Amino acid sequence: MYCSIIQIKDVQMADEGTYDIIARNREGEAVSHVVLNVKVKGAKKAPPQVEQPLKNATVQIGNPVTLTAKVTGIPTPVVKWYRNGVEIQTNVKTDEKGISALTITAAQSEDDGDYMLNAENEHGQVQTSATLTVQL
Incomplete structure (x- = not known):
């Protein structure tokens, strides 16, 4: 029988992962x-x-328009966007600083409405909302 031990001193987040033993x-x-x-x-x-x-x-x-908000939390919250209560899954970006942006490249009449951003982590959730008016 053979025994082998791996010891990691001063463990860092970079050490996290899967180790294979062969x-x-x-x-x-x-x-x-x-x-x-x-x-x-x-x-x-x-x-x-x-x-x-x-x-x-x-x-x-x-015309183009971008709606932005900044949310923070630890751990980083999961951000979801909604228009008139329906989740939006395209044209949304959130950066590492917590700034979330929804970009509409060419606003149409159907883009008019109430927008909400929901941010949630294991410690709670918050929302922020605004109205986008598209003019002819």
Whole structure:
């Protein structure tokens, strides 16, 4: 029987992942996988918070418009956008600083309505909303 130990000193988040163990001899090979999850002791926790709310906007039909808001939280909140209560899954980007933007490249009359951003993590959820008016 053979025993092998791997020891990681000063564990960092970069050490997180799957480690493969391979044992080989003339009779064959055996493979095992170990998953290392790194948790930060005393890590901060914070519910989502709206730092910059959505603002009402008016746009001429055919013109571009971008709605933006900034939300923060630990862990980083999951952000979802809605128009008139229906989730929007395209043209949405959220950066690492928590700024979420919904871009409409050429506004149409059907883009007119109430927009809501919902941000949620394991510690809570927040919303911010605004109205987009599309003018002819």
